[in-house]
Amino acid sequence: MFEDTKMPEGMNPEVLEHLMSPKNYGKLDNASGVGVALDEKTREYVIFYTLLDGDIIIDVKFATNGCQDTVVIGSMFTEMIMNNNIEYANKAIAKMNDKLGDMTPQQQVCADIVFSAFIASLKNFENLQNGLEEELHLFKMKESCETPIEGDSNE
């Protein structure tokens, strides 16, 4: 199902389009869950808004102060998961991670921060369902753009 997904290697027209007009960029006022992944070293963050109907992701938005790789990956990922269920979204993460194997360590960190923010938004939704008062759920990234990649991406 992800065979045609092209990752941002080089400057193909698809990447250029995501750079010029990132998809699903912004805020959602009525999100079911809001998640933030933060790189404390660089202060770069991704905030992810997810609106669910049952387990279907009916709307999604993201925003970041990060680099263009983060923007392109966020734009592509949100397009992939929109109007699909959470299981599909988790497979999309795995599939994109496979493809990111060819990318630089810095780009992998950018992908991880996007995926972590999405997972944080689901965690926020779960916490709210369980009666917890939480404006958003925060994941602090273990790996930074400035450091070599080792181990997991969030805590």
Added chain:
Amino acid sequence: MNKLYQQKHELWLEITFASFAISDEAIKSRLYEFSLIAFRHMKWLGSDILEKGDDYNYDRELTLQKLDTSFQIIHALESSVTNAIANYPKDILGERMKTDDVYLLEYLKEILSCEFNNQTITAFNMKREWIDKNLAQDQIDALTLFLFEESYKEYELILIYAYMQARTKDVMHFNVFQDLIDESHFHLKSFGNMMAKLGILTLPRMLHEMTYVVKDLEQFVKDGIEEEEAAKIMCKELSDAIKDEDLSNFFDFVNYQESYHIELMKKLL
């Protein structure tokens, strides 16, 4: 009031990016002057809002239409300016903004009165060709990424510094913020015009409040200095990669400017 502030923010961007998109140097330059006036309107409006105990944010809904001719851009701008005027408050600032914008409308009509001004717009064609430069594809790619990265950063810095400037009581800080805003305006203008030449002109993405609501100035400045250092490295790498003397010299020039930004920022510590 935030709705009016958002409209002014969008109008500043629309005039600025119309200036970048249009290739006629005289029109480009004149529109850019009007864009700086619009930015001052936005600054004064922000101060008024804060003085009244209210607040504003940098949310916006504007998208940059990929128009084909100068006249299409000017007509769209006419419509936005006219809509903005209708919402200005009936006070001294409102009158000032109105008289400025009525004068801008007269200038726009003057442009439209001469068919020669109706030129084809190439700023959005995505061709990534610099007609009078001989740049290899890898150089174009490096330049493209740099321009996307840095045009966003300059827009971000303009708005963050303006946000902090509006809230500081320290005169020295106010002046440093103004210098940094002025410098970033110049960089955004330079990079925006380059993006238009390459056919990749686009608005910087919207700022989320997590980016501009600064709770720890010292940490922000330290992070900012690191970012300036990173920008210097990017400029140096680009200057080395671009085999064109004019462009290479320009990126060296920007690199030296970033060095002084660091000195300015240290004054905030």
